[in-house]
Amino acid sequence: MQYLARSPEAEHATTTGLNNRKLLMWAFLGSDAMFFGPLIATHLIYRTESLQGPIEEILNIPVTTISTFVLLMSSLAMVLALAGIQQGKMGTFRFWTAMTALLGMVFIGFQMVEFTEFAKHGLTPRTNLFGSTFLTLTGFHGAHVTVGIIWLWSLFFASFRGKVKQENSLDVEIAGLYWHFVDIVWIVIFGVIYLVGAFGVEDRVLEGAHALAGLGG
Amino acid sequence: MATNIAILRRPLDPTGAWAWITTVDHKKIGVLYGLTAFAFFILGGVEALVMRLQLAQADLNVVSAATFNQMFTMHGTTMIFMVVMPAGAAFFNFLVPLQIGARDVAFPRLNALSYWLFLFGSILMNFSFFTGSAPDMGWFAYAPLTAANFSTSSSVDYWILGLQVMGVGTLAAGFNFVITIINMRAPGMTLMRMPVFTWMTLIVSFLIIFAFPVITVAITLLLFDRMFGTNFYDITAGADPLLWQHLFWVFGHPEVYILILPSMGIVSDILPTFSRKPLFGYVTIVLAGAVIAFLGFGVWAHHMFTVGMGRWATSAFAVATMAIAVPTGVKVFNWLGTMYGGSIQFRTPMLFALGFISLFMLGGLSGVMHAVVPVDLHQQDTYFVVAHFHYVLFGGSIFGLTAATYYWFPKITGRMMSESIGKTHFALMFVGFNLTFFPMHFLGVLGMPRRIYTYAPDMGWSGTNMAVTIGAFVIAVSIAVFLYNMVRSARVGQPAGANPWGAATLEWSIESPPHHYNFAIVPTIRSQHPLWDEEANTVEPPPLPYVDESSIHMPSPSYWPLLLAMGVTLVAGSLLVWQAHAIAGLTMGAASGALALISVYRWVFEPAVATEVAEGAAAHH
Amino acid sequence: MAAQHDLHHEEHTEKHPSPRRYIQIAVVLCVVTLIEFLIFYGNWDSATMTGIILLLSGLKFLLVVGYYMHLKFDNWRFSAFFFFPFIIMISIMVALMALFSNLTR
Structure with missing residues (x-):
């Protein structure tokens, strides 16, 4: 009998009746919120402090809206995968797990394109405060997504070796909690950093567009 | 176990050193934490003695200014992150499962990982002494002073990376103890029946998981600035010079409570035992601890009154800081109330507990003085501040942890520590402590700045400094006595028995030292003082039913926590190599990253109880 | 089990x-x-x-x-584990942004 990282205590009744690892994941997510908080705060504090180079006008709202859709849909796929394994439907579980991971990979693809575009237009982490804070924040978010993708593929392949089964659907639920957390961090980043941030620079969006056109030509 | 290939077969029943290296037993891990912390205590102490020699008289040249900078930086960093925190962790580990009636912590292998990360992170940081670039910028590493253009050697990188590795371990331990205390309590052990030490461990663990992410961000940004050329702390790129200070102290002030709350818990457990009466105001002591921790997140900027935050911010932080004195005062009154009317026994643990209360109170009082902003403007960065935080960190935390050592040594080793040597130790340490740190108040008021490596003879500080230096060496002698007492007592001390002090809490109900499974039968708790109340209520203890030891499944030892910790530490080290030699650094990073990744996978697919053990037990039935 | x-x-x-x-x-x-x-x-x-x-x-x-x-x-404990630090973080973020703006001067 083998389970993923099952601690013996998890099989005993716990004091609260809650699973140790699930409680651990929630504690971790609370702690991880304390990690993203200062990164977002640093970005907001430095929003208007850059001395040179492109700032928020460089953000591409339409494209990011699409990548936000992608990440939201991956969350849907994740809950459907969980529902699948909870009902013992391995095919459903595998399909939606692979779908979640693939949508995550598409999101990372969008992010790579975005970062490359920024670099082409002269925005790197070294350029200015906007570049440092924005790329570090979204980069750490991308790193979280990447860890999630590896985790999901691990579950996917482990399921073929009989290590992910209906009776330990909790393993999937915990991975799902992590995945959804990464999604809500993005919801905050998209709202606060992209939309509110770029909105304040409406005029500069136009200037930026001209500048970009100039650079492109 | 199909996945267990020949290399690194799981150590099922290791002996000797391997039993310690692969252990996941919370008691062994606790002892490892304790011994390591004591080793670093001696190292940090030697660093302090070097500073005191240099400052004994005006214009001395014992060490260079540069070495002096390394001494005060590493002394502070060592004492905080490698002594007080892991010494607290030693007692969390050894005691919390015993106090709540559990057989181990919630995640035994994660617990081992925490210890190894702490050890390797500490070694990584101290390794800088051998490369000649020990951290030299003060333990709070203010950026932009620590930016690449001002701190050109790799000293800051060692500090960041060592702290980062230790921080991951600390976070893991924080999660582990939160879950353990919430979820692993024996039947009937309600939250409000837990010993206060376990309560303070819970609060400290929450502080750790909420505060450490912030320092992780602060030092990561600094590392990015130094290694990848970002601009977070670069003033020439428009950065704000206060960003580091704010991020650091948002972590730094909760950290202060991470350091002191365990000792408050220790003292709250020791006083009732030696006053022979229950703790006065248990609920208020617990709540006061929680309130202190919560307020601790709202007072960080009192470390920064001199930077000019404006009168509103300054006033708000001053008021919040003074507010913390209220729950702290509540605790002191509760301790006094516990002793009032009790039949007090002046055993060594009690002496150190009383030392804690008196010295911590002095430190607390000078702390409130710092909350008064106009006064603080004069005290900032003087020896007055040095006196203050040594009264709370040494007079508070270290005295508390020493009390804990005397109190729980019989439980850990099965032998009593010598009372006569212990009392000598207390007398020397108490006198030495006050001779060292009390005169620093005067030095501070006379204007002696902290962190200066020497001073002119006409400043009028020479005599007082000499007294301080003599005091420091008295402390050193007392620590030697302490060490002698521990070594001697572990070998020839009186056998302790289960409950040598006649204490009330659950850990004293089992053998000293405890079996590896702690409780043969998981106890059912009916009161806050299970041992006192049981004794009062029952004529004779009910006979223990026979328990077949092989039916108790304990987590099996594992290599993976150790190897994962190694992998993580080497990844951190590879960044340092990368700075000197790109290809070598990348190779090392890839190799050690692979080691870490393999360790994670092997860990995840390794059952906590080895299949062989589980099957053997099943066959046995 | x-x-x-x-x-x-x-x-x-x-x-x-x-x-x-x-x-x-x-x-x-x-x-x-x-x-x-x-x-x-x-x-x-x-x-x-x-x-x-x-x-x-x-x-x-x-x-x-x-x-x-x-x-x-x-279970409510999961919410507590998540929202308690979340609220602390939001408060700290708001305080930091106020401190770095000119609001508090």
Whole structure:
């Protein structure tokens, strides 16, 4: 009998009746919120402090809206995968797990394109405060997504070796909690950093567009 | 176990050193934490003695200014992150499962990982002494002073990376103890029946998981600035010079409570035992601890009154800081109330507990003085501040942890520590402590700045400094006595028995030292003082039913926590190599990253109880 | 042990919403994101726009946390573990931004 990282205590009744690892994941997510908080705060504090180079006008709202859709849909796929394994439907579980991971990979693809575009237009982490804070924040978010993708593929392949089964659907639920957390961090980043941030620079969006056109030509 | 290939077969029943290296037993891990912390205590102490020699008289040249900078930086960093925190962790580990009636912590292998990360992170940081670039910028590493253009050697990188590795371990331990205390309590052990030490461990663990992410961000940004050329702390790129200070102290002030709350818990457990009466105001002591921790997140900027935050911010932080004195005062009154009317026994643990209360109170009082902003403007960065935080960190935390050592040594080793040597130790340490740190108040008021490596003879500080230096060496002698007492007592001390002090809490109900499974039968708790109340209520203890030891499944030892910790530490080290030699650094990073990744996978697919053990037990039935 | 596990499992399937509800939530999330996108190109003053976006983002946040992460149906301790540090963090962020603006001077 083998389970993923099952601690013996998890099989005993716990004091609260809650699973140790699930409680651990929630504690971790609370702690991880304390990690993203200062990164977002640093970005907001430095929003208007850059001395040179492109700032928020460089953000591409339409494209990011699409990548936000992608990440939201991956969350849907994740809950459907969980529902699948909870009902013992391995095919459903595998399909939606692979779908979640693939949508995550598409999101990372969008992010790579975005970062490359920024670099082409002269925005790197070294350029200015906007570049440092924005790329570090979204980069750490991308790193979280990447860890999630590896985790999901691990579950996917482990399921073929009989290590992910209906009776330990909790393993999937915990991975799902992590995945959804990464999604809500993005919801905050998209709202606060992209939309509110770029909105304040409406005029500069136009200037930026001209500048970009100039650079492109 | 199909996945267990020949290399690194799981150590099922290791002996000797391997039993310690692969252990996941919370008691062994606790002892490892304790011994390591004591080793670093001696190292940090030697660093302090070097500073005191240099400052004994005006214009001395014992060490260079540069070495002096390394001494005060590493002394502070060592004492905080490698002594007080892991010494607290030693007692969390050894005691919390015993106090709540559990057989181990919630995640035994994660617990081992925490210890190894702490050890390797500490070694990584101290390794800088051998490369000649020990951290030299003060333990709070203010950026932009620590930016690449001002701190050109790799000293800051060692500090960041060592702290980062230790921080991951600390976070893991924080999660582990939160879950353990919430979820692993024996039947009937309600939250409000837990010993206060376990309560303070819970609060400290929450502080750790909420505060450490912030320092992780602060030092990561600094590392990015130094290694990848970002601009977070670069003033020439428009950065704000206060960003580091704010991020650091948002972590730094909760950290202060991470350091002191365990000792408050220790003292709250020791006083009732030696006053022979229950703790006065248990609920208020617990709540006061929680309130202190919560307020601790709202007072960080009192470390920064001199930077000019404006009168509103300054006033708000001053008021919040003074507010913390209220729950702290509540605790002191509760301790006094516990002793009032009790039949007090002046055993060594009690002496150190009383030392804690008196010295911590002095430190607390000078702390409130710092909350008064106009006064603080004069005290900032003087020896007055040095006196203050040594009264709370040494007079508070270290005295508390020493009390804990005397109190729980019989439980850990099965032998009593010598009372006569212990009392000598207390007398020397108490006198030495006050001779060292009390005169620093005067030095501070006379204007002696902290962190200066020497001073002119006409400043009028020479005599007082000499007294301080003599005091420091008295402390050193007392620590030697302490060490002698521990070594001697572990070998020839009186056998302790289960409950040598006649204490009330659950850990004293089992053998000293405890079996590896702690409780043969998981106890059912009916009161806050299970041992006192049981004794009062029952004529004779009910006979223990026979328990077949092989039916108790304990987590099996594992290599993976150790190897994962190694992998993580080497990844951190590879960044340092990368700075000197790109290809070598990348190779090392890839190799050690692979080691870490393999360790994670092997860990995840390794059952906590080895299949062989589980099957053997099943066959046995 | 197996019995305990089954019990745990049953409780869960009972509490968790159906896939149909998950899809409904996903539709709401997409529509709200689309609204946010349209608002960005609308003609608002900065404060109103910021308020609306924060509100809508908060709504999306709560939907994901409440339904996809099941906090709405799960034990209160999970919510406490998550929201307590979250509230501390928001307070610290607001305080930091105030400290770095000129508001407090």
